[in-house]
Each structure stands twice: as C-alpha cells, then as structure tokens.
Amino acid sequence: MCFAVSYHFYGISISLLFALLISSLAIIIIVTDSTYYLIPNKILLFFLPFVVIYRIFMPIDPWWSPLLGAAGIFTLMVIIIFVSNGGMGAGDMKYYTLLGLAFGYIDILLIFFLSILYGALISLGLIITKKADRKSEIPFGPHISFATLTVLFFGEQIKIWYLSFF
Numbered sequence: 001m002c003f004a005v006s007y008h009f010y011g012i013s014i015s016l017l018f019a020l021l022i023s024s025l026a027i028i029i030i031v032t033d034s035t036y037y038l039i040p041n042k043i044l045l046f047f048l049p050f051v052v053i054y055r056i057f058m059p060i061d062p063w064w065s066p067l068l069g070a071a072g073i074f075t076l077m078v079i080i081i082f083v084s085n086g087g088m089g090a091g092d093m094k095y096y097t098l099l100g101l102a103f104g105y106i107d108i109l110l111i112f113f114l115s116i117l118y119g120a121l122i123s124l125g126l127i128i129t130k131k132a133d134r135k136s137e138i139p140f141g142p143h144i145s146f147a148t149l150t151v152l153f154f155g156e157q158i159k160i161w162y163l164s165f166f
Helices: 002-010 014-036 041-057 065-083 090-103 105-128 141-163
Strands: none
Touching: 002 014, 002 141, 014 041, 014 090, 014 141, 041 090, 065 090, 065 105, 090 105, 090 141, 105 141
C-alpha cells in the first residue's frame, strides 16, 4: 500500500525512489520493533549507503541540512536516553539519525514531534483500554515510522498549515 501511495504522490520520478526507499525502511522497522522490540543495526546499515547516495545526487537546500539533521537529532536522542535511564533504546537513536540524514533538519524535527504525538496518543489509548499500564514496554520504532511516512507524504502541507498561523 505504501508503494502505491508513493507512486500516487510522486509518479515516475527520482523522488519516487526516495519514497520507496523510506517506505521500505519504515515497514521493516514497524515489523521488527513491534515483534522483537529491536531495530537491527544491519537494517539501518543496509539503508545508509542508499540514503547517502540519494542525498549526494538529490541534495537538500541548504546542503548541510542533512548533516545538521543527523547530528542534531543524534544529540537530542543521547540526552533523552541519558535522562530517561534507557527508557528509549539506542536503536531509536540510530533510526532517527538515519532519518535526519535522509530528510534534513526541518523535517526531522517534524518527524520527532509527530512520533512523540503518535506515541502519546497510542499509549494513552492502550492505558485507557487497560491493554498496557505506565510501566509497560511499548516499542517506539513504529511511531517513528508512522511519523516518517506522514512527513514523506504530507510534510509540505503540514509545514504550510503550521506557518499559516504566523
């Protein structure tokens, strides 16, 4: 379904390759983190060269945006992992860092915000329905993936909507 939506939004273009790449990564992370509570390094390392090559041939303006996105989200995640005493895993940090490199600093902030929003809403729903409590371990990778897909397909519209308030 993600591939069909990617084609719908991007048609036959170089951006379609990026959408298919990111959709594939997101789907794999949803399955592995939901099933095994793990975001495997092998998967992230497999996708890393494709992201780097794509960004070399299809750079974001400014050119340093992916570097700032990766470094900034990495730093933020290290702080969160340290403060939460491991409440969030290193796999989430590495996944966010790869996405920062893929999307740049503005979109990774939107992905970060949306993933927290999705995580909070879904966790609240699980707590209300008594399927989880405050101490339950809930994988965060699927929330990051859903936020990533949201930004991939609707990021520009969300930014335009947000900026319309100013």
